[in-house]
Amino acid sequence: MYVYILGGFLGSGKTTLLMKLASMYTKRGLKTALLVNESGEIGVDGATLKAEGYDAIELPDGCICCSLSGTLQSALKNIARDIDPDIIIVEPTGLALPHKVKELVHYAMIDEEATYIIGVADVQRFEDLIKKKEQFFKMQMSGADFVLINKCDLATPEKIEQIKAWIHESFPEKPIQEISAKTGENMDKLYEMMK
Ligand SMILES: Nc1nc2c(ncn2[C@@H]2O[C@H](COP(=O)(O)OP(=O)(O)OP(=O)(O)O)[C@@H](O)[C@H]2O)c(=O)[nH]1
Ligand SMILES: [Mg+2]
Numbered sequence: 457m458y459v460y461i462l463g464g465f466l467g468s469g470k471t472t473l474l475m476k477l478a479s480m481y482t483k484r485g486l487k488t489a490l491l492v493n494e495s496g497e498i499g500v501d502g503a504t505l506k507a508e509g510y511d512a513i514e515l516p517d518g519c520i521c522c523s524l525s526g527t528l529q530s531a532l533k534n535i536a537r538d539i540d541p542d543i544i545i546v547e548p549t550g551l552a553l554p555h556k557v558k559e560l561v562h563y564a565m566i567d568e569e570a571t572y573i574i575g576v577a578d579v580q581r582f583e584d585l586i587k588k589k590e591q592f593f594k595m596q597m598s599g600a601d602f603v604l605i606n607k608c609d610l611a612t613p614e615k616i617e618q619i620k621a622w623i624h625e626s627f628p629e630k631p632i633q634e635i636s637a638k639t640g641e642n643m644d645k646l647y648e649m650m651k
């Protein structure tokens with residue numbers, strides 16, 4: 457069982473990406489369960505995800521990396537026991553610290569093969585976020601196994617390169633990939649990275 461945690465600020469595109477990944481894995485015959493701690497604009501809730509045919513659990517309001525840590529852990533255990541998926545994708549809120557979520561996953565699950573954090577950065581709001589919350593952004597990305605620059609359909613190649621360079625300077629060891637979770641651009645490359 458592989459666990460993917462989508463880490464990124466409010467509105468960066470985590471839910472959009474979650475839906476794309478879920479459909480990609482399901483099409484490839486992998487049983488995928490979704491765990492969302494949603495506070496989002498798109499408002500995809502557990503019921504919607506279930507209606508789309510996914511095994512989905514929606515966690516109540518609150519943050520799964522702090523006040524809801526116990527709820528997260530029991531949800532993970534229930535998913536493993538009742539659904540036994542190949543893949544679990546977890547979307548914390550945009551204010552959560554994904555490395556804390558990862559620690560909780562480790563404590564909760566004895567049979568997970570690997571847990572990865574996918575960092576999601578928003579090309580459109582990048583400069584603004586760095587201006588206002590640089591430290592928080594760095595903390596959110598610090599545990600990421602790789603960083604996605606999302607919404608690349610909205611930016612020029614030069615802009616994308618600038619952001620890539622900035623992220624590379626802060627995290628030289630992390631692979632960086634630009635994608636559009638909306639149009640599906642480079643999702644094939646992401647899939648390769650996730651294997
Ligand atoms: N153009 C474009 N818009 C995108 C892309 N990904 C997400 N969006 C839009 O950005 C907005 C926020 O996307 P969400 O997927 O809800 O972002 P989120 O990270 O789940 O948001 P929170 O759960 O509130 O933190 C929505 O209006 C999406 O349609 C993208 O690749 N390109
Ligand atoms: Mg969301």
